[in-house]
Amino acid sequence: MPISKHYFATLTHEQLEQYRTDPDQPAGWYIYHIDLRNDGAIPSRTALMHLLLSLLMKRGLLLFSSPLPYHQEITKRMGFHQVEGATHFDFGPNLPSPTYLLDLRGERQRKYFDLLLQQVGVSLALSLPEGIFNFTSKEREVALLVMSTQSNAEIAESLNVTEAAIKKHLGRIYMKAEVRGKIQLLKKLMEATVR
Template sequence: MGYHVAKLLKNQAGETLGISIIVPINKETLEHLEKEPVSRAYFSNLNVSERNAFAVSEDNNAGWFIRMLDYADPTDLAARSFSLYNLFPLLLAGGKIIVSTPLPFFQDLLRNFGFQEVEGAQHYDYGENYPSPTYLLDVSGPKLAIYLKQFTNTTYQVDILQQKFDFTPREMDIIKLILDENSNSTIAGKLYIAEVTVKKHISRILSKTRVNNRTQLIKRILEMV
């Protein structure tokens, strides 16, 4: 599956604090996912249409299966933040993200991210005393923009962004339109301002969040909310 599937989190002394194993879903990995513990609960029960949708080329992954996010010390908050860090690139990559875990805190985290429990995909591969549901988040195609909009649309989340970066109300309007994948010209039309004004606002937004482009801006927003 490639060495890039597994990543280690280490401290400055070279000690391993955490590990992540995130498997791309394509025609080369699908057969393994159907047979291996943990992943088989979901993938072995796909219908023909669902399986075909996952059987894409290696260059066009249909999604990701989060096989493991683990730590040497489960109480280490810095290591647990590593779990979040590894989720953000997956959200922005699109596709279907699937994960199964017996850990209540991780289950809560998944639900907070909008993951839905898959019916009929619970298993006991971690042990007979550890029922493990399977969760899925579909951010394929246009669903990514819809997800990002919903994820950043509550008053609480908006307050977090405004307080952290001192965004103006106009900058928040522009951020919401960026999440809807609007071009600068479209944003200008919807807000009844000149396109050059939109560009100036976006430059200030990027400066405040210390990023260089829209993709990095979305990732930065996800890190905050």
């Protein structure tokens, strides 16, 4: 308040409920910059990027409001969307300050980073060396999904099989890789792909 009130005034009662969390578990972060007269200055840009990058590592809703054109442009380039009806003039009568939102709740954070990496040309394809641990083709498929940190239920859904079938595959995979669980398997698979 007062700057964040413009965003919250655009929400319905149901949308406001998203923000009800335990005090030690914030629903998100509201970012705004004040006392910056030159958004073209390197220290200003560095401070903004440092702040945004640190918050991208946390899950939740990120809200941003600034009258500075560079700040507005960088947030749009980073995937923030302007919130309709939440532009305000609290920084001054000649300084329109739109509010931008980036939703990084749950799976959206992983998808956001996947998209970001694709945009800069980083391959996201996981792979395993041929013949690793003498896995069958189905076991390789399950092992790759384990590497993407999916749960048994998610793996089962991805492969259109039951969770019981995945547990059977994992049992054989653990035996072949000589590990006792997913964490050990993940570590061993990661080590094998780095060699």
